Amino acid sequence: MLPFDVGIPELILVFVVVLIVFGPARIPELARDFGKMVRDLRKMASDLTSEFTAQLELDAPAPSASPARRVCPKCSTPNPLEHTFCSQCGGSLG
Ligand SMILES: [Zn+2]
Known part of the structure; x- marks a missing residue:
């Protein structure tokens, strides 16, 4: 059993496996889904950040x-x- 460390070669291997399993036609779709997931995560993070900032501003009103x-x-x-x-x-x- 190989140790579980994911490097560039492993990512390339995963990409090749995905390419074989899903076929080249599905790659744009998968990439879009992945991009959407990243966007959602970033939006969630920025929502949390702005909520936190708003809370700070409530706690400390402008001078x-x-x-x-x-x-x-x-x-x-x-x-x-x-x-x-x-x-x-x-x-x-x-
Ligand atoms: Zn006056």
């Missing part, structure tokens, strides 16, 4: 979601906290 702002009492323009005067109308934010 710009609720920035601390000083709203101008005169013109209602939101100003950065460190501003003392409104950047829009120049009125005092105190």
Whole structure:
């Protein structure tokens, strides 16, 4: 009994056996099925990845979601906290 290690020669052997068993006419069909299977697996993997990423984004909301702002009492323009005067109308934010 041969040890079970699949290298290039084994893959070629498998390909030749498939060619003999199924015939050359079936090869494109088999290749298509194989390609579809690979695509499905990749889609599944990317779906899982995007789901995981979406979950991470839910857990950690963007920092710009609720920035601390000083709203101008005169013109209602939101100003950065460190501003003392409104950047829009120049009125005092105190
Ligand atoms: Zn203002």
